[in-house]
Amino acid sequence: MKLPKLKIGSLIAETPIVLGGMGIGVSGSKLAAAVANQGGIGVISGVNIGYNEPDFTTNHLQANIRALKKEIRKAKQNSLRGIIGVNFMVAMNKYKEHVKAAVEEGIDIIISGAGLPIELPELVKNTKTKIAPIISSAKAANLITKLWDKKYNTIPDAIVLEGIEAGGHLGFKKKSIEDNNFNLKETLIEIIKTIKPFEEKYNRKVPIIVGGGIFTGADIAEYLEAGASAVQMSTRFVATEECDASKEFKEMYVNAKKEDVEIIISPVGMPGRAVNNEFLNKIKKGIKPKIEKCSNCLKSCNYNEAPYCISQALINSVKGNVKNGLVFAGSNVYKIDKIQTVKQIFKELITESEKLYKEK
Ligand SMILES: Cc1cc2nc3c(=O)[nH]c(=O)nc-3n(C[C@H](O)[C@H](O)[C@H](O)COP(=O)(O)O)c2cc1C
Missing domain, CATH: 3.20.20.70 (Aldolase class I)
Incomplete structure (x- = not known):
């Protein structure tokens, strides 16, 4: 119908x-x-x-x-x-x-x-x-x-x-x-x-x-x-x-497997779902990417305490630098x-x- x-x-x-x-x-x-x-x-x-x-x-x-x-x-x-x-x-x-x-x-x-x-x-x-x-x-x-x-x-x-x-x-x-x-x-x-x-x-x-x-x-x-x-x-x-x-971002979706999908705690303090990659592995090891410039974009984010700048991480990935970026995705991404x-x-x-x- x-x-x-x-x-x-x-x-x-x-x-x-x-x-x-x-x-x-x-x-x-x-x-x-x-x-x-x-x-x-x-x-x-x-x-x-x-x-x-x-x-x-x-x-x-x-x-x-x-x-x-x-x-x-x-x-x-x-x-x-x-x-x-x-x-x-x-x-x-x-x-x-x-x-x-x-x-x-x-x-x-x-x-x-x-x-x-x-x-x-x-x-x-x-x-x-x-x-x-x-x-x-x-x-x-x-x-x-x-x-x-x-x-x-x-x-x-x-x-x-x-x-x-x-x-x-x-x-x-x-x-x-x-x-x-x-x-x-x-x-x-x-x-x-x-x-x-x-x-x-x-x-x-x-x-x-x-x-x-x-x-x-x-x-x-x-x-x-x-x-x-x-x-x-x-x-x-x-x-x-x-x-x-970018095409690199889309390729992360095409190549993602079920076990690549992860729950992370974003610097904003909320959980989020993303595809695991080099960037997240570095963060897990406690490696903190340099925050180039904080534009104070989110109310709940604290520059001094954030493990990374979520804005920079998302911009990197959308532009194609997925190795240094955060790739958000829903749980079904592996079906693509x-x-x-x-x-x-x-x-x-x-x-x-x-x-x-x-x-x-
Ligand atoms: C890459 C990506 C970025 C997202 N960014 C936002 C956002 O900026 N604001 C928001 O309210 N929801 C955001 N969401 C959530 C979506 O709007 C949507 O509600 C949700 O992902 C739907 O589930 P699905 O991806 O399984 O279809 C994002 C989701 C994805 C996959």
Whole structure:
């Protein structure tokens, strides 16, 4: 059966697939436009997006804002009827300035996690930009919705539930990841129940977008049938011609084996999932790469205590210096064995999920 469209207020995506924002620079305008052109929502990562600007180290904020606006414009020009979003980590310094710049560029949706985006409604007030917090539990979904209801008389336009199998920083304690007692489907069902009274109060649906380990058309059908309105996928879209990362970064994905996927504790203090490489082996041995310049990009990172600069490590890898960089990836990265186009992946996913999907 045909998959339902994803409706977030006035935004209607033909296909219920959202590209998960990937920093630094992995989901830029090229990948976002490609996903939007296939009917999904293309999401640009907004964290340290100015890494290619000549004044990135000397004029950090301005370089980031300039690049952010440029990337949004490019993505929109290259996907004229598509929906483009941006992902901002709440843990970013100058979060508000970034959000305001994206809104000025007419971004369709802001998706925001790595902390609770408490003030986000205020920052998009009286604009058409939709807002979606990223959470990993029903408790957090309830907390942010209750807060927005009370403080701003509004509720999220959508909620992204990110599970334990995702790539990048994870919203779980290391112990919970090791114990693996988290169940994505049960959490989804719990969230749907938690949000219901708010949906009734505001007389509108809050679509739940589920991510973290979604890889096949069967996964998509399974979560839509369980009540999700869409899926969020990242890892699957990295090994594509359109992905904004270097070919070396993509090759790490193609070559990764199951045993290469690791949980690390990032300098930000949060666990994250990455592909093991020379860089991580050096860190494990206590070798500390020289921090060239701290631009104070993340609130929770302390220059004096950090084992390495996460920003520098991510920039190295996205640019191709993977031996000296951090390669974030979701748990299913080892299933990738070739570079495809976004169009091919969409075709595979839609064909398979439509064969299996039955509306409840
Ligand atoms: C390389 C990479 C970078 C990521 N960077 C971010 C980020 O900057 N902000 C964020 O909220 N999530 C980030 N994520 C998480 C994704 O947005 C997404 O929710 C998650 O990876 C989905 O799971 P999947 O990769 O198994 O599809 C990143 C994931 C990857 C693989």
